[in-house]
Amino acid sequence: MRTHYCGELNSGHIGQTVILCGWVHRRRDHGGVIFIDLRDRDGLVQVVLDPDRAEVFKRAEQARSEYVLKIEGRVRPRPEGTINPDLPSGEIEVLGAELEILNASETPPIQLDTHVADASEEVRLRFRYLDLRRPEMQERLRTRSRVTRILRGYLDDQGFLDIETPILTKSTPEGARDYLVPSRTHPGEFFALPQSPQLFKQLLMMSGMDRYYQVARCFRDEDLRADRQPEFTQLDIEVSFMTEDALMNLMEEMIRRVFKEVLDTELPNPFPRLPYHEAMSRFGSDKPDLRVPLELIDLGDLMAGVDFKVFAGPAQDPAGRVVALRLPKGGELTRKEIDEYTKFVGIYGAKGLAYIKVNDWSAKGREGLQSPIVKNLTDAAIDGIMARTGAQDGDLIFFGADKATVVNESMGALRVRLGHDRGLLEGQWRPLWVVDFPMFEHDAANQRWAALHHPFTAPKEEQLALLETDPGACLSRAYDMVLNGSEIGGGSIRIHRDTVQRQVFKLLNISETQAEDRFGFLLKALRFGAPPHGGIAFGLDRLVMLMTGAVSIRDVMAFPKTQTAACLLTSAPSPVDEAQLKELGLRLRARADAEV
Template sequence: MRTHYCGELNSSHEGQEVVLCGWVHRRRDHGGVIFIDLRDRDGLVQVVLDPDRAEVFARAEQARSEYVLKITGRVRPRPAGTVNPDLPTGEIEVLGLDLEILNASETPPIQLDEHGADASEELRLRYRYLDLRRPEMQSRLRTRSRVTQAMRSFLDAQGFLDIETPILTKSTPEGARDYLVPSRTHPGEFFALPQSPQLFKQLLMMSGMDRYYQIARCFRDEDLRADRQPEFTQLDIEVSFMTEDELMAIMETMIRTLFRDVQGVELPDPFPRLTYAESMRRFGSDRPDLRVPLELIDVGDLMAGVDFKVFAEPAQDPEGRVVALRLPRGGELSRKEIDGYTQFVGIYGAKGLAYIKVNAWAEKGREGLQSPILKFLPDSAVDAIMTRTEAVDGDLIFFGADKTTVVNESMGALRVRLGQDRGLLAEGWHPVWVVDFPMFERDAVNQRWVALHHPFTAPKEEQLDLLESDPGACLSRAYDMVLNGTEIGGGSIRIHRDAVQRQVFKLLAISDEQAEDRFGFLLKALRFGCPPHGGIAFGLDRLVMLMTGASSIRDVMAFPKTQSAACLLTDAPSAVDENQLKELALRIRLRA
C-alpha cells in the first residue's frame, strides 16, 4: 500500500512521488492550506494539502486526530524559515496529491503526543493499543526488539542452540507461588506454569546439548512492584564443561556487545568484581550502585565500650553492626531534611538515625562538632570516628546501629537516596559482578537453612566438607551481574552429582520422599553421567527498562498487568462458564 515509511523521508527523496500510510498526529488549517502531521512507526512527516485539488482538499478537511490515511504526494523542500531542526524529516514536506481515509477514529481518551504519559496508568493500560502508538512507547519496544535480536545474534555466533522448554510442567515450588493449570484429562491434577526453565535447562545439559539459550516466558504468583510482573521474560542460558570464570567472560562480552550495538556505549573491559562479603560491608547491598561514591564504614569496634546502649549493644552482638556514612557537604542539611531521612530509614526497620555535623573540627576539635549523641561518646571514640571516616569541615556523618540485616538494608538504601538527592551520581553505566555468595542463610521465622539462590547451586569444591560441619560458612559458585544498582542477571555453577544434591536437600529440610516427589526426574538424571554445568538468566524486561530510562518494566512490555495482576485491557482474570468448570472437575468455593 505504501512506498515509504513517514520517518525515513529526507532531502534525498526530493522530487519523488511517494505513497504514505499512517495516523493523523496533528491537523492544522492555516488560511485555506491544511497541514497534516502523518505518523507511523518510524516517525512523522508534514503533508501539505492546498485547495487546488478540491476533492482531495475536502477529504483532508474531514480528517481528525488518529484518522487512518493513505496519502500520495511529492516530496519537496520546506520553504525558507520553516525548517524544523528537531524533526528528522524537518527539512522536507510532502505536497499531497491524493488522500484516502482508510478509517475514522473517535476522539482518543488519552493524548498520543509527549503529554500522553501524563494520563493515569489505569487509563493507559485500559487503552493500551492507543498508548502504544505514542512515539515514546514505540521507541521502547523498538529498543526491546533490537536487544533481543542482538542477544540472539551473539549467542548464535558463539554456538548456542535456541531450544524451547515446556510451559505446562510440574509444580516444583522454588520460592514464589506457582500459577496452576487444572488438567481436563487428569481430573484433580494440575500443571504449573514455569517460574523459570531451571530444571529443563539442566536436563538439556544432561542431554548433551552443551550450549543452550532461550528467550523464555516465566510466571510467578507473587506480590508485584515496579520491576515485577506475574509473567515476565528472561534470557535463559546454560552451558556444559565451563568454569564460572569462562561463562562470566562470555556473558560480559555479550553485554558489552549489546550496549555497543544498541546504545552506542562502551562498557568497561573487564567488569569489576566484588565478593558478596565486600559488597555488603561497603554498600550494605548485594546490588551495589557504583555510581554513588558513598560507602559504609564499620565503627562497631569503637562503640563496644561506650556508655550508649543504642551503639554498645549492637556493637557487642555477634549479629549486630554499627556503621558510619560520611556525606560530603552534608552539614548543609536542615533539621527537617535530617528528620525526613530518619523516617526513610524507618521503612527498613531502623529505629532512628544518629548523626554528627562537622562544623569546625579542624579549628575547634570536639567543640566544632554538633550532635545530640556527642555527650555519650568519649574523646577517644570521637577522634577515632573522625579519623576513620576522614570527615572534614562541612561534612555530616550518619550512623546506623542494629541487627546487621537492618543496618545493611536501611543504611544501604540511605546511601543510594543521598546519592540521588545530593547529585552525587556519576554519569554513565557502572556494571559489576558480585561473587562468592553464601550457600545458605537462616530463615528468620523457623531458623532453618534456606538456599540464598536456589537449591541446585553448587558449593565451592574446596568447601564441600562445610556442608556437614558448618553450612553457614559454605560459599556457593553463584554470580550476579549488577548494573547501576539493579541486578540484571544471576546464575551459578550447578550441582552435577546426585550425592551432593541430596545432601543439600537434606540441609534444606527436604526429605527424601519430598525430593523424589518434587525433583525425582532430576535426581534420576544426575545418575546417568551428568556433566559439570552452569548457567545464568538475564531479566530482559529489567534490562530494557534501564536502557530506555523507563521507571517501570510495565513501560517496556506491550501488554502488562497492574500491580494487582489484572489486565485492564481484556478484564482478565474473569469468571468462566460453569460447563468449563465441570469439564475440569472443579467447583468454586469463595473464601469466607
C-alpha cells in the same frame, strides 16, 4: 498500500511521488492551508494540503487526531526558515495530491502527540493499544526488539542452540508461588507454569546439548513492584564443561556488544568483581550502585564500650551492626531534610537516624560538632569516627545501629537516595559481578537453612566438607551481574552429582520422600553421567528498562499487568462459566465475606 514509511523520508526523496499510510499526529489549519503531521512506526512527516484540489482539501478538513489516512503526494523542500532539525524528515514536506480516510477515530482518552503521558497509568493500561502509539513507547519496544536480536545473534555465533522448554510442567518449589493449571484429562491434578526453565535447561545439559539458550517466558505468583510482573521474559542460558570464569567472560562480552550496538556505549573490560561479603560491608547491598561514591564504614569496635545503648547494644550483638555514612558537604542539610531522611530509613525498619554535623572540627574539635548524640560519646570514640570516616568541615555523618539486616537495608537505601538527591552519581553505567555468595542463609524463624540462590547451586569444590561441618561458612559457585544498582543477571555452576544434591536437599530440610516426589526425575538424571554444567539468566525486561531510562518494566512490555496482577485491557482474570469448571472437575467455594 504505501511506497515509504513516513519517518524514512528525507532530502534524498525530493521530487519523488510517494504514497504514505499512517495516523494523524497533529492537524493545523493555517489560513486555508492544512498541515497534517502524519505518523507511522518509523516517525513523522509533514503533509501540506492546499485548496487547489477541492475534494482532497475537503477530506483533509474532516481529518482529526488519530484518523487513519492514505496520502499520495510529491516530496519537496520545506520553505526557508521552516526546517525542523528535531525530525529526520524535518528538511522536507509532502505536497498532498490524493487523500483517503481509511478509518475515523473517536477522541482518544490519551494525548498522543507528546512524549510525556498525560493520562494515569490505569487509563494507559486500559487503552494500551493507544498508549503504544506514542513515539516514546514505540521507541522502547523497538529498542527491546533490537536488544533481543543482538543477544540471539551473539549466542548463535558462540554455538548456542535455541531450544524451547515446556510451559505446562510440574510444580516444584523455587521461591515463589506457582501459577497452577488444572488438568481436564487428569482430574484433581495440576500443571504449573514455569517460574523459570531451571530444571529443564539442566536436563538439556545432561542430554548432551552443550550450549543452550532461550528467550523464555516465566511466571511467578508473587507480590509486585515496579520491576516485577507475574509473567516476564528472561534470556536463559546453560553450558556444559565450562568454569564460572569462562562463562562470566562470555556473558560480559555479550552485554558489552549490546550496549555498543544499541547505545554506542563502551562498558568496561573486564567488569570489576566484588565478593558478596565485601559488597554487604561497603554498600549494605548485594547489588550495589557503584555510581554512588558513598560507603558504609563499620564502627562496631569503636562503639562496643561506649555508655550509649543505641550504639553499644548492636555493637555487642553478634547479629548487630553499627555503621557511619559520610555525606560530603552534608552540613548544608536542613533539619527538615534530615527528618525526611529519617522517615525514609524507617521504611526499612530503622528506628531512627542519628547524625553529626561537622561544623568546625579542624579548629574546635568536639565543640565544632553539632548533634544530640555527641554528649554520649567519648573523646576516643569521636576521634575514631572522624579518623575512620575522613570527615571534613562542612560534612555530615549519618549513623545506623541495629540488627545487621536492618542496618544494611536502611543505610544501603539511604546511600543510594543521597547519591541521587545530592547529584553525586559518577558515570552513566557501572556494571560489576558480585561473587562468592554464601551457599545458605539461616532462617531464624523456622530454625533451618535456606538456599541463598536456589537448591541446585553448587558449593565451592574445596569447601564440600563444610556441608557436613559448617554449612553457614560454605560459599557457592554463584555470580550475579549488577548494573547501576539492579541485578540484571544471575546464575551459578550447578550440582552435577546425585550425592551432593541429596546432601543439599537434606540441609534444606527436604526429606528423601519429598525429594523423590518433587525432583525425582532430576535425581535420576544425575545418576546417568551428568556433565559439569552451569548457566545464567538475564532479566530481559529489566535490562531494557535500564537501557531506555524507563522507570518501570511495565513501560517496556507491550501488554503488562497492574500491581494487582490484573490486565485492565482485557479484564483478566475473569470468571468462567459453570460448564468449564465442571469439565475440569472444579467447584468454587463461597467467599467467607459472602457467607456472613
